[in-house]
Amino acid sequence: MEYGLRRYEAAQRLFWILFFVLCLGVAYLFAEAAANSPNGSAAALPTFQPDSLKSLSFWLQLRWIRGEPFGKILVYLLYVALIFVGARFCWLLVQYAGKFYVKGLLASHVRKPAASPKPSLEQLSAKPEKLFPVDILLKKSNPLFLRLLFHPMTRLRLLLAKNQGTLSSEDLMERERRMVETDWQVLYGSWTPFRWLLWLLPLFALLQSSWLLYHQVQPAVTGQKEIHDVLGPVFASFIPLVQIILINVLLSLGSGLLKRMEGFYLSGVDTLFYDRFLSRLPFQSSDTLILLEALNRHFQELHFVLRRLEKSLGDGK
Secondary structure, X not given: OHHHHHHHHHHHHHHHHHHHHHXXXXXXXXXXXXXXXXXXXXXXXXXXXXXXXXXXXXXXXXHHHHOOOOHHHHHHHHHHHHHHHHHHHHHHXXXXXXXXXXXXXHHHHOOOHHHOOOOOHHHXXXXXXXXXXXXXXXXXXXXXXXXXXXXXXXXXXXXXXXXXXXXXXXXXXXXXXXXXXHHHHHHXXXXXXXXXXXXXXXXXXXXXXXXXXXXXXXXXXXXXXXXXXXXXXXXXXXXXXXXXXXXXXXXXXXXXXXXXXXXXXXXXXXXXXXXXXXXXXOOOOOOHHXXXXXXXXXXXXXXXXXXXXXXXXXXXX
């Protein structure tokens, strides 16, 4: 199981790496399509008018961000961030569906201990697998597409697969604890590329604004224009930086909300496996069967001795 848990962690980390690489590829296609569209031309910047600052449409247009030489990089990074957040939201919806699927599966096949009749010692020692439907759950979680699509199904399969000896909550609780720690660590680490994007966007926006500032001030430095003629364009040079900061704030708020939703999902999965799975196992320890068999033999020996005593007392009379 040590190998299985390590492979599970490696698979989860690989999934999020491929997820981010896919976002990079899709964002490149969108950025290229936007650059080739008539509205995506970065050849000319809009004319700056002080009164236009009061207009919402002025702040929503991205022509300032698309300007050369860093415009294409900024647009590409924006698409990567938006696609990453949107794709993770879709992934979360799918996992919620998987959680309810596993919840229904456990509710159908795993009963509360108090609801079932108490088994005899012979049943406990002879056929302990009948007390808990391991084979049925393994069969239900066997399809590969379900394990690839639903994260809770993968956890259920790993809990039950390669089980040695008696199924006990003592052993499975340790497996579940390690998977819980792995999931939370992997989920937190999967946001690292997005945090890099939130740092790169203001950096390139600052470079873009610096280039625009130099381009607007250069005529005044060379004497082609007066200083007061370039004050408006100088102020407009900082518009890309202001826009990116506002976009960064929105992305941070959206990602923060999404992180809370993912945390709520993971905590729900942890609770599901404990309440409807681990707490309903017939054996709390893997030594339970050994103790029961020893007690069973002991009681049989006592019963045999008592019968011999009764027979001896009856013959003596």
